[in-house]
Amino acid sequence: MRTGAAADHAGCFHAAMYYGSEAELAEALVPFLLDGVATGEPTLVSAREGVSSVLRAALPADSGVGFLPGEEYYARPAVTIRAYRKLLAEYVAEGFEQVRVVGEVPAEAATWDWWARYEAVINEAYDEFPVWGVCTYDTRSTPSWILDDVARTHPRFAERDGAHRASPSYAPAALLGERRVPAADPLQAGPPVFELRDPNVAFVRQALAAHHGGVLSAAAFGDFQVAVDEVTTNAIEHGLPPVTVRLWRGETRLVVTVTDGGAGPTDPAAGLLPAAKARWAASASGWPTSCATTSPSAPVRTAGAPSGSPPASRPGGRPPRFRLCARRFRRVTPGSTLRIQVNGTCVPLRTQRDDHHPCGGLLPGW
Structure with a gap:
């Protein structure tokens, strides 16, 4: 049986809570947490250290409240949904009737578009579970325009006295359908390392391998390539030409944008809900991706910036192997010379036929 304000509610009871001081935070949430423990419900805090430390200090010792690593749980929206759905399913399987x-x-401007969409879709993503979730927002540091989105994505607000009031501007579907073009990464102010027009996926992989500059560790770069593969594949298979892939490289991170001529995903929850296939694998792989859901020619951006990653070195000394699809290079014949311009440098490539490639590709020789 469910308890508290969610007693008569089926599914996800999703609320936002604003606070303007540490005292207000503790005043509102300590009773909520202790009531959950007292009724035998799994009661959890998943927040960064600032919020977690305030609540730990305000709670009695051995309170029974569980603390999850918020930095890990809120690393990427798709990863967050996957982790919570797994956790909630485990509690339900154990027989619990409510989880707090x-x-x-x-709530940061650079990534808020991802998290606004997250807040909008979890009303559906978690609705099969008896979860009572309270999302905290510090009014001292959260921009007003983000707070406006919070009101549009949360059905209700939790007050400090334990009461709840409906959000008059609640409209998650409208937010998901807006033409939101993500803000450009600062690295994009300069020229890209390369720009590829209508490449195939193998070509993009090899171009990344040749020009990532050792910014990411070998393991991190492998994951990054998977994310770029997924985004590029979706642009080729589900978008419209031209497909353009660009890479920017900083001292500690990479930014790739993939743009096509299509109108964008028709499903506003693409990349977040498990049923939405578009960009799901790229988002779930741990690399942030963003796009405008309805804006034509809006770029999908994939960025990699793991902190403290040691420089990577490409094993061996052979140059990267580029496979060029014969369907796009109809006039190229085996033994001819191609010139590919990368970052202002023309690279001559001798070609040979690769009959094992499904489209009869041309594989540059050495």
């Missing part, structure tokens, strides 16, 4: 969670979604 205090969460802290990153």
Whole structure:
């Protein structure tokens, strides 16, 4: 049986809570957490250290409240949904009828578009579970325009006295359908390392391998390539030409954008809900991706910036192997010379036929 304000509610009871001081935070959430423990419900805090430390200090010792690593749980929206759905399913399988969670979604301008969509879709993504979630937002540091989105993505607000009030501007579907073009990464102010027009996926992989510059560790770069593969594949298979792939490289991170001529995903939850296939694998792989859901020619951006990653070195000394699809290079014949311009440098490539490639590709020789 469910308890508290969610007693008569089926599914996800999703609320936002604003606070303007540490005292207000503790005043609102300590009773919520202790009531959950007292009724035998799994009661969790998933927040960054600032919020977690305030609540730990305000709770009695051995309170029974569980603390999850918020930085890990809120690393990427698709990863967050996958982790919570797994956790909630486990609690339900054990027979619990309600789970209480205090969460802290990153409310930062650079990534808010991802998290606004997250807040909008979890009303559906978690609705099969008896979860009572309270999302905390610090009004001292959260921009007003983000707070406006919070009101549009949360059905209700939790007050400090334990009461709840409906959000008059709640409209998650409208937010998901807006033409939101993500803000450009600062690296994009300069020229890209390369720009590829209508490449195939193998070509993009090899171009990344040749020009990532050792910014990421070998393991991190492998994951990054998977994310770029997924985004590029979706642009080729589900978008419209031209498909353009660009790479920017900083001292500690990479930014790739993939743009096509299509109108964007028709499903506004693409990349977040398990049923939405578009870009799901790329998002779930741990690399952030963003796009405008309805804006034509809006880029999907994939960025990799793991902190403290040691420089990677490409094993061996052979140059990268590029396979060029014969369907796009109809006039190229085996033994001819191609010139590919990368970052202002023309690279001559001798070609040979690769009959094992499904489209009869031309594989540059050495």
